[in-house]
Amino acid sequence: xxxxxxxxxxxxxxxxxxxxxxxVAAAAGAPRGLGAEDPVRTGADQQxxxxxxxxxxxxxGFGNTFLVTTPGGNVIIDTxxxxxxxRAREMxxxxxxxxxxxxxxxxxxxxxxxGLATWMETGTQVVAQAEFAEFLHYQARLAGxxxxxxxxxxxxxxxxxxxxxxxxxxxxxATILFDEGYDFELGGTRFELLHTPGETPDHLTVWIPQYKxxxxxxxxxxxxxxxxxxxxxxxxxxxxxxESLDRILALGPExxxxxxxxxxxxxxxxxxxxxxxxxxxxxxxxxxxxxMNAGKDVFTLMRxxxxxxxxxxxxxxxxxxxxxxxxxxxxxxWFDGNPATMYAEPPAGVYADVVGLAGGPxxxxxxxxxxxxxxxxxxxxxxxxMALAADPEHRGALEVxxxxxxxxxxxxxxxNERGWLDHGLQEARARLTATxxxxx
Ligand SMILES: [Zn+2]
Numbered sequence: 001x002x003x004x005x006x007x008x009x010x011x012x013x014x015x016x017x018x019x020x021x022x023x024v025a026a027a028a029g030a031p032r033g034l035g036a037e038d039p040v041r042t043g044a045d046q047q048x049x050x051x052x053x054x055x056x057x058x059x060x061g062f063g064n065t066f067l068v069t070t071p072g073g074n075v076i077i078d079t080x081x082x083x084x085x086x087r088a089r090e091m092x093x094x095x096x097x098x099x100x101x102x103x104x105x106x107x108x109x110x111x112x113x114x115g116l117a118t119w120m121e122t123g124t125q126v127v128a129q130a131e132f133a134e135f136l137h138y139q140a141r142l143a144g145x146x147x148x149x150x151x152x153x154x155x156x157x158x159x160x161x162x163x164x165x166x167x168x169x170x171x172x173x174a175t176i177l178f179d180e181g182y183d184f185e186l187g188g189t190r191f192e193l194l195h196t197p198g199e200t201p202d203h204l205t206v207w208i209p210q211y212k213x214x215x216x217x218x219x220x221x222x223x224x225x226x227x228x229x230x231x232x233x234x235x236x237x238x239x240x241x242x243e244s245l246d247r248i249l250a251l252g253p254e255x256x257x258x259x260x261x262x263x264x265x266x267x268x269x270x271x272x273x274x275x276x277x278x279x280x281x282x283x284x285x286x287x288x289x290x291x292m293n294a295g296k297d298v299f300t301l302m303r304x305x306x307x308x309x310x311x312x313x314x315x316x317x318x319x320x321x322x323x324x325x326x327x328x329x330x331x332x333x334w335f336d337g338n339p340a341t342m343y344a345e346p347p348a349g350v351y352a353d354v355v356g357l358a359g360g361p362x363x364x365x366x367x368x369x370x371x372x373x374x375x376x377x378x379x380x381x382x383x384x385x386m387a388l389a390a391d392p393e394h395r396g397a398l399e400v401x402x403x404x405x406x407x408x409x410x411x412x413x414x415x416n417e418r419g420w421l422d423h424g425l426q427e428a429r430a431r432l433t434a435t436x437x438x439x440x
Pocket of ligand 1: 111112218259260
């Protein structure tokens with residue numbers, strides 16, 4: 001986006017932004033993206049809040065916590081997980097101990113809302129988008145399910161059973177909920193909040209015109225987005241992301257602050273990053289829609305669709321194959337058109353019979369090991385599943401399963417994939433330990 005700065009002003013601004021970019025990068029140290037080896041520990045070794053500009057500071061985490069200072073008091077944007085919030089507050093208190101007038105939650109995921117209590121003071125307003133309430137109810141409705149699935153994906157402890165809260169049983173801590181937009185002024189600083197659905201239906205963006213700064217939550221991070229997350233989610237609509245990213249680009253930001261990873265500084269860098277991100281999402285969406293209309297099945301599209309090199313935004317957190325399936329099934333649901341799929345008997349229901357016919361679990365395990373040796377660990381996993389359906393305590397099949405999971409783990413560049421492979425390994429190793437040793 002072109003702007004009408006005169007030459008000297010533009011030069012000064014470029015120098016300022018260059019210095020800012022350097023200071024943010026230097027302070028940042030090790031990569032803090034969601035694709036890091038252990039994204040939950042992002043920023044765990046941070047010692048002090050990082051200064052972004054004269055009014056904005058960040059503590060990195062899973063996710064980030066931002067402090068915006070104004071002469072009329074402080075605004076906090078996102079609060080990380082509960083376990084990280086106290087430390088984040090200590091580091092941000094070292095910057096300013098003025099009253100916390102507002103906490104703005106970019107969306108209702110626990111890595112943004114979990115630390116809220118740490119920031120609450122008398123009179124603190126908590127602002128969220130109106131869909132936040134239903135989103136919290138949805139998470140509370142399925143708390144048992146999500147508790148186990150999040151624990152598996154992120155290597156966290158399974159939370160204790162608290163009993164079902166009911167369909168609308170979440171406590172909704174927001175004091176201000178808005179539909180399309182909400183503006184307020186604090187100490188002369190204007191905050192404009194926009195509804196920008198993407199990763200969640202309640203996503204919002206905080207725009208501070210004075211700093212040309214956009215806090216965009218999880219609608220941008222350094223990876224293809226998690227259009228479907230393996231822990232389970234309602235559809236995350238690709239076209240919502242596209243529209244929301246367009247709205248953010250139209251603001252002409254000079255600073256974009258994602259809730260995971262590092263700020264993007266300078267309009268040119270922002271336009272390049274967000275445009276590429278938007279175009280990558282749209283490319284995959286349109287390719288899935290095209291394939292669906294052409295009568296292709298979801299697995300064919302998962303194998304066929306690839307991003308062109310100029311749109312390759314990385315797959316350290318979200319990835320293409322889950323997103324392709326997420327878009328396809330988001331639109332069409334689970335039925336694949338095969339009448340056998342209409343019924344409650346899954347394909348695995350006939351595994352044991354087929355294994356018997358093929359000579360028993362030893363024979364299938366040999367085939368699984370051959371597939372693993374031939375570089376096809378996923379086929380080896382399917383075959384091990386078949387052998388284990390016939391004999392759940394088959395040591396050879398468990399060993400092939402473990403070896404296949406280890407091979408996939410070693411090759412993985414995606415933190416969510418690694419989370420589920422680690423979970424599978426833990427389960428398989430526990431089963432192997434519990435399985436009686438063969439007689440000598
Ligand atoms: Zn997040």
